[in-house]
Amino acid sequence: xxxxxxxxxxxxxxxxxxxxxxxxxxxxxxxxxxxxxxxxxxxxxxxxxxxxxxxxxxxxxxxxxxxxxxxxxxxxxxxxxxxxxxxxxxxxxxxxxxxxxxxxxxxxxxxxxxxxxxxxxxxxxxxxxxxxxxxxxxxxxxxxxxxxxxxxxxxxxxxxxxxxxxxxxxxxxxxxxxxxxx
Amino acid sequence: xxxxxxxxxxxxxxxxxxxxxxxxxxxxxxxxxxxxxxxxxxxxxxxxxxxxxxxxxxxxxxxxxxxxxxxxxxxxxxxxxxxxxxxxxxxxxxxxxxxxxxxxxxxxxxxxxxxxxxxxxxxxxxxxxxxxxxxxxxxxxxxxxxxxxxxxxxxxxxxxxxxxxxxxxxxxxxxxxxxxxx
Amino acid sequence: xxxxxxxxxxxxxxxxxxxxxxxxxxxxxxxxxxxxxxxxxxxxxxxxxxxxxxxxxxxxxxxxxxxxxxxxxxxxxxxxxxxxxxxxxxxxxxxxxxxxxxxxxxxxxxxxxxxxxxxxxxxxxxxxxxxxxxxxxxxxxxxxxxxxxxxxxxxxxxxxxxxxxxxxxxxxxxxxxxxxxx
Amino acid sequence: xxxxxxxxxxxxxxxxxxxxxxxxxxxxxxxxxxxxxxxxxxxxxxxxxxxxxxxxxxxxxxxxxxxxxxxxxxxxxxxxxxxxxxxxxxxxxxxxxxxxxxxxxxxxxxxxxxxxxxxxxxxxxxxxxxxxxxxxxxxxxxxxxxxxxxxxxxxxxxxxxxxxxxxxxxxxxxxxxxxxxx
DNA sequence: TATGAATGAGTCTTCATTCAT
DNA sequence: AATGAATGAAGACTCATTCAT
Numbered sequence: 001x002x003x004x005x006x007x008x009x010x011x012x013x014x015x016x017x018x019x020x021x022x023x024x025x026x027x028x029x030x031x032x033x034x035x036x037x038x039x040x041x042x043x044x045x046x047x048x049x050x051x052x053x054x055x056x057x058x059x060x061x062x063x064x065x066x067x068x069x070x071x072x073x074x075x076x077x078x079x080x081x082x083x084x085x086x087x088x089x090x091x092x093x094x095x096x097x098x099x100x101x102x103x104x105x106x107x108x109x110x111x112x113x114x115x116x117x118x119x120x121x122x123x124x125x126x127x128x129x130x131x132x133x134x135x136x137x138x139x140x141x142x143x144x145x146x147x148x149x150x151x152x153x154x155x156x157x158x159x160x161x162x163x164x165x166x167x168x169x170x171x172x173x174x175x176x177x178x179x180x181x182x
Numbered sequence: 183x184x185x186x187x188x189x190x191x192x193x194x195x196x197x198x199x200x201x202x203x204x205x206x207x208x209x210x211x212x213x214x215x216x217x218x219x220x221x222x223x224x225x226x227x228x229x230x231x232x233x234x235x236x237x238x239x240x241x242x243x244x245x246x247x248x249x250x251x252x253x254x255x256x257x258x259x260x261x262x263x264x265x266x267x268x269x270x271x272x273x274x275x276x277x278x279x280x281x282x283x284x285x286x287x288x289x290x291x292x293x294x295x296x297x298x299x300x301x302x303x304x305x306x307x308x309x310x311x312x313x314x315x316x317x318x319x320x321x322x323x324x325x326x327x328x329x330x331x332x333x334x335x336x337x338x339x340x341x342x343x344x345x346x347x348x349x350x351x352x353x354x355x356x357x358x359x360x361x362x363x364x
Numbered sequence: 365x366x367x368x369x370x371x372x373x374x375x376x377x378x379x380x381x382x383x384x385x386x387x388x389x390x391x392x393x394x395x396x397x398x399x400x401x402x403x404x405x406x407x408x409x410x411x412x413x414x415x416x417x418x419x420x421x422x423x424x425x426x427x428x429x430x431x432x433x434x435x436x437x438x439x440x441x442x443x444x445x446x447x448x449x450x451x452x453x454x455x456x457x458x459x460x461x462x463x464x465x466x467x468x469x470x471x472x473x474x475x476x477x478x479x480x481x482x483x484x485x486x487x488x489x490x491x492x493x494x495x496x497x498x499x500x501x502x503x504x505x506x507x508x509x510x511x512x513x514x515x516x517x518x519x520x521x522x523x524x525x526x527x528x529x530x531x532x533x534x535x536x537x538x539x540x541x542x543x544x545x546x
Numbered sequence: 547x548x549x550x551x552x553x554x555x556x557x558x559x560x561x562x563x564x565x566x567x568x569x570x571x572x573x574x575x576x577x578x579x580x581x582x583x584x585x586x587x588x589x590x591x592x593x594x595x596x597x598x599x600x601x602x603x604x605x606x607x608x609x610x611x612x613x614x615x616x617x618x619x620x621x622x623x624x625x626x627x628x629x630x631x632x633x634x635x636x637x638x639x640x641x642x643x644x645x646x647x648x649x650x651x652x653x654x655x656x657x658x659x660x661x662x663x664x665x666x667x668x669x670x671x672x673x674x675x676x677x678x679x680x681x682x683x684x685x686x687x688x689x690x691x692x693x694x695x696x697x698x699x700x701x702x703x704x705x706x707x708x709x710x711x712x713x714x715x716x717x718x719x720x721x722x723x724x725x726x727x728x
Numbered sequence: 729t730a731t732g733a734a735t736g737a738g739t740c741t742t743c744a745t746t747c748a749t
Numbered sequence: 750a751a752t753g754a755a756t757g758a759a760g761a762c763t764c765a766t767t768c769a770t
Binding site: 137172175177 | 311
């Protein structure tokens with residue numbers, strides 16, 4: 001009965017994104033294996049988190065690919081990205097708060113993804129679709145923040161998972177205010 | 183009365199917001215007192231976090247008062263709230279992440295603050311200023327998410343602290359898209 | 365199954381009987397295991413003492429069984445009991461001193477053993493062998509007291525362990541005074 | 547409001563004889579003073595216990611004096627001693643179990659009192675009143691053991707304090723067995 | 729390969745004691 | 750003289766990790 005790394009990572013992400021101090025024991029139990037086995041598959045706690053990070057990067061990269069960021073107008077691309085990235089929101093939220101990793105700049109993968117996202121916002125600005133008084137870098141951060149808030153709200157049952165894409169994308173694109181032209 | 187609880191809590195908030203596993207020793211040292219003294223003032227780690235929660239609630243409540251949420255139009259009130267709440271953003275973000283507390287529903291204080299915030303959004307919708315396709319509850323969550331993202335971005339130096347209020351409030355109110363009427 | 369709970373308890377009893385403040389570390393070392401392992405087997409100091417109590421109860425109960433309290437005359441039964449119970453005397457003495465446990469009335473096991481002992485004394489009284497001006501309850505307490513004193517005296521080298529049974533049983537049965545009939 | 551050392555010692559004895567690990571804080575509170583004040587009057591925990599020891603020695607010595615051990619037959623003297631010593635039983639019991647002191651032989655006072663007690667038993671043996679198959683040293687230990695058991699039984703309400711002298715003295719002198727000549 | 733058992737390292741917590749008022 | 754406050758030292762406890770089966 002080979003252990004399914006993917007499964008373990010998913011469980012780990014679910015737990016760690018809710019409580020950064022979740023113990024190896026809790027993770028192992030949630031994955032249905034023993035602590036020792038968990039250690040056989042991931043050299044240690046750090047390695048597990050590293051793997052989680054890589055897992056998140058990969059899934060987020062896939063979401064970006066699937067969203068075809070370069071096609072059509074920036075707003076449409078952003079909408080597609082929200083839809084594709086939403087399932088990864090939990091992991092992203094964890095990695096977002098797991099600041100040590102970021103501080104160490106351990107993983108160049110993130111920088112690349114951040115860059116792609118920032119590029120999307122910049123394209124929107126250059127094409128005249130997005131406002132320019134909000135920096136593309138800030139919009140990148142805000143994207144993560146809203147995605148995390150959405151994941152959390154859905155998890156807590158405050159927002160219907162069905163509405164999530166719309167809730168996030170529309171807020172991000174149009175803001176709260178009722179706009180005149182509508 | 184040499185030890186200032188307020189001071190200790192501020193230091194603790196600063197450290198814990200960045201790393202949830204900060205040890206009691208580190209917190210004590212940052213506050214300029216001994217571990218034993220820290221324990222004299224807060225019965226234990228849990229008690230400290232609980233106190234931090236109460237502290238955050240109180241400061242956020244004060245920010246709400248200072249923002250005079252009921253005066254003027256909802257958008258203006260929201261702008262004022264962002265400005266007043268920004269200094270508390272770090273603590274709020276930590277408490278949000280450290281959600282064990284929330285799960286236990288320990289503190290009714292939060293519910294009350296959430297309600298005030300939701301009421302503001304609802305007022306905006308009723309007065310025709312805010313769009314109604316995004317639920318007031320979701321906007322409440324999104325507010326926290328953006329506030330947290332802003333605090334983090336500023337801490338990481340990706341957004342100038344000086345721009346923070348504007349960045350958060352404008353994104354929240356107007357969204358990314360360049361609106362026609364401007 | 366390398367660690368033998370029985371062995372650990374025996375060592376713990378030996379140490380704690382002599383010094384109630386013996387540290388977990390000392391106990392662990394005496395048992396030949398690490399502190400962490402000690403904690404793995406006994407959830408904490410309290411749990412260890414609780415286990416010690418159960419252990420003492422069990423051993424004392426076995427001593428009672430072995431002494432066949434109901435057979436022959438009460439005096440003979442008492443002599444047999446002293447002989448069988450003597451090895452447990454140390455633990456019993458500790459548990460008696462460490463009376464927080466008793467105050468909480470945690471363990472009904474004791475009550476049952478006390479009752480058996482009291483019943484023995486009562487039988488002796490009813491059969492005309494034991495005096496009736498000393499209550500059976502008091503004799504029960506006195507039994508423990510003398511057993512403890514004996515264990516202590518032997519440990520301190522003031523009484524030869526070889527004489528212990530005789531010293532305790534004879535004092536209990538016949539008292540100090542030289543009796544006429546002998 | 548000068549602190550009454552005697553009062554503090556009495557409270558300390560009461561607590562420590564029930565639980566050897568009673569903290570300085572508990573003792574201070576029981577005595578109605580602060581921890582700091584307790585430390586002003588007794589240089590430290592050890593000093594307090596030392597003082598307690600001396601206090602116990604003194605009171606026990608007085609009890610011996612009052613019992614006039616050398617007068618009349620040994621049995622009568624023993625009866626008087628039990629009566630006089632009974633109020634000190636609690637302290638004695640504590641000091642009896644507080645073995646470290648004994649092991650260190652810190653206090654020659656005890657040795658002297660022990661010697662007086664042993665001498666009484668020896669006198670009884672020499673005068674033909676006490677049996678000689680139980681060593682005087684053992685009888686000394688047994689005396690403490692029974693006194694302690696009595697104090698405890700009375701405290702627990704298992705023996706009426708009124709019966710205590712008789713219960714202890716009679717058991718010690720005559721044992722359990724109904725003697726023929728009575 | 730998988731795991732129950734064991735442990736070193738480090739954190740939390742408490743206590744006796746000292747200090748400043 | 751008395752005490753609230755502060756702390757060093759020491760013990761309890763937990764966790765990530767390793768070992769032996």
